[in-house]
Amino acid sequence: MAVKILATGDIHLGKRSSDVPEDAREIATKHTWNRMVDYAIDTGIDAILLSGDIVDQDNKFFEANKALETGCEKLNENNIAVCMVAGNHDHDVLPEVIKTRNFNNVHLLGTNGKWELKTLNTQNGGIQIAGWSFHATYVPFNPLTKFNLENINPDIPAIGLLHADYGMISSNYAPVQEQDFFNKNIDMWILGHIHKPGLLSDTQCKILYPGSPHALSSKESGKHGPLLLTIEGKNNITHEWLDFSPVRYEKLSIDTGTPESVNDIRSIIVTALNKNVGNIQKTSPNLRYLVYDIEITGKFREHTLVDSLQQEITNEAIIEDSNLTASVRKLHNKLKPAGAKLKDLAKQSSPAGILADTILKLENNETSPFIEDLMEKWKKKQKEVISAKTYSTLFHDYDPDNTDIDNEAREYLLETCNHTLDALLLQTKNAQS
Numbered sequence: 192m193a194v195k196i197l198a199t200g201d202i203h204l205g206k207r208s209s210d211v212p213e214d215a216r217e218i219a220t221k222h223t224w225n226r227m228v229d230y231a232i233d234t235g236i237d238a239i240l241l242s243g244d245i246v247d248q249d250n251k252f253f254e255a256n257k258a259l260e261t262g263c264e265k266l267n268e269n270n271i272a273v274c275m276v277a278g279n280h281d282h283d284v285l286p287e288v289i290k291t292r293n294f295n296n297v298h299l300l301g302t303n304g305k306w307e308l309k310t311l312n313t314q315n316g317g318i319q320i321a322g323w324s325f326h327a328t329y330v331p332f333n334p335l336t337k338f339n340l341e342n343i344n345p346d347i348p349a350i351g352l353l354h355a356d357y358g359m360i361s362s363n364y365a366p367v368q369e370q371d372f373f374n375k376n377i378d379m380w381i382l383g384h385i386h387k388p389g390l391l392s393d394t395q396c397k398i399l400y401p402g403s404p405h406a407l408s409s410k411e412s413g414k415h416g417p418l419l420l421t422i423e424g425k426n427n428i429t430h431e432w433l434d435f436s437p438v439r440y441e442k443l444s445i446d447t448g449t450p451e452s453v454n455d456i457r458s459i460i461v462t463a464l465n466k467n468v469g470n471i472q473k474t475s476p477n478l479r480y481l482v483y484d485i486e487i488t489g490k491f492r493e494h495t496l497v498d499s500l501q502q503e504i505t506n507e508a509i510i511e512d513s514n515l516t517a518s519v520r521k522l523h524n525k526l527k528p529a530g531a532k533l534k535d536l537a538k539q540s541s542p543a544g545i546l547a548d549t550i551l552k553l554e555n556n557e558t559s560p561f562i563e564d565l566m567e568k569w570k571k572k573q574k575e576v577i578s579a580k581t582y583s584t585l586f587h588d589y590d591p592d593n594t595d596i597d598n599e600a601r602e603y604l605l606e607t608c609n610h611t612l613d614a615l616l617l618q619t620k621n622a623q624s
């Protein structure tokens with residue numbers, strides 16, 4: 192029989208998904224943790240592996256601790272082993288939780304800055320788990336340079352657990368690179384820290400980010416859930432992602448063509464949304480909330496009219512049935528002014544000409560002193576807003592390390608330039624007529 196394992200990281204127990212109704216029970220990350228525990232018991236999983244940031248020490252501490260403790264208790268009673276390492280968000284609290292109850296089957300590996308190896312003898316075969324835990328919020332060095340486990344049995348499958356910033360030369364969160372994982376006698380590495388799931392390498396050994404099993408914000412788009420590993424032997428470990436997150440964030444780009452009216456745009460959006468929701472529902476029947484970031488492209492006469500549509504569409508749920516609520520978090524207006532010949536306009540030195548030139552440059556990822564100046568101003572303002580006490584609750588999830596600020600600035604500028612050019616051309620037209 193094969194050894195079956197559930198692996199995940201970054202559950203951030205205590206947190207809730209953003210941009211969904213506050214009162215919904217499923218939006219708390221403990222919901223997905225509980226589901227993992229039940230799934231493990233119901234389907235005969237041999238072990239659960241957790242790669243750090245399981246608990247979020249800044250959020251609902253007691254809820255988080257209780258959920259982890261109750262889950263571990265159930266797993267322990269059912270003889271399902273749990274191996275975990277700590278990350279930057281739970282280096283403090285994880286050892287506390289583990290110490291208080293001291294379950295036989297629950298192991299926190301690699302505390303005190305030392306790599307640790309644990310052999311699990313499951314009823315379906317033995318596996319070795321190597322792990323290293325964060326001991327502080329910041330780990331500005333590569334923990335793999337300290338890897339010194341020499342007692343790994345080369346005949347038994349071995350899995351490594353590490354919270355780390357993959358592909359980085361320098362980082363405050365354990366910078367590691369592909370080759371650092373090689374020649375360690377480990378068959379598969381399960382990493383934590385980055386919430387986007389993915390297979391990072393499959394050359395010498397498999398390296399994976401399971402990602403957050405419960406999508407927390409629009410930055411974590413697409414399918415999210417724990418990894419199911421099936422281990423038939425050292426060179427035969429397969430993985431698949433289970434679709435567990437009750438919340439899913441999606442990005443959707445809709446080409447509206449050359450719509451005649453705002454009503455046209457609205458109906459094109461609703462049709463596209465319905466189709467997309469239908470497709471996702473087919474593969475994810477347990478999904479409860481679907482939150483969209485939509486961008487619309489095409490050519491339209493009166494840009495300003497789209498403002499009210501933006502408000503309207505983001506204000507209420509678009510689809511709401513007993514199982515699923517679909518809503519739009521943001522509608523990015525990427526419509527271009529209809530009738531404006533940007534290349535011709537860009538040759539003029541008029542305000543409209545400067546705007547047209549700026550739009551073309553932003554679209555082609557080029558820059559100019561004007562764009563640089565605007566970007567600097569935008570970034571400065573953005574910083575002020577984010578650090579302002581008044582807005583602190585709005586930005587408590589804001590992670591500057593995980594935000595492409597230049598890209599955000601450019602997108603904002605492009606939208607605003609199109610908007611302004613459209614208004615300007617409309618004014619000129621009205622003045623002439």
Ligand SMILES: [Mn+2]
Pocket residue numbers: 244278279280354364383384385
């Ligand atoms: Mn982390």
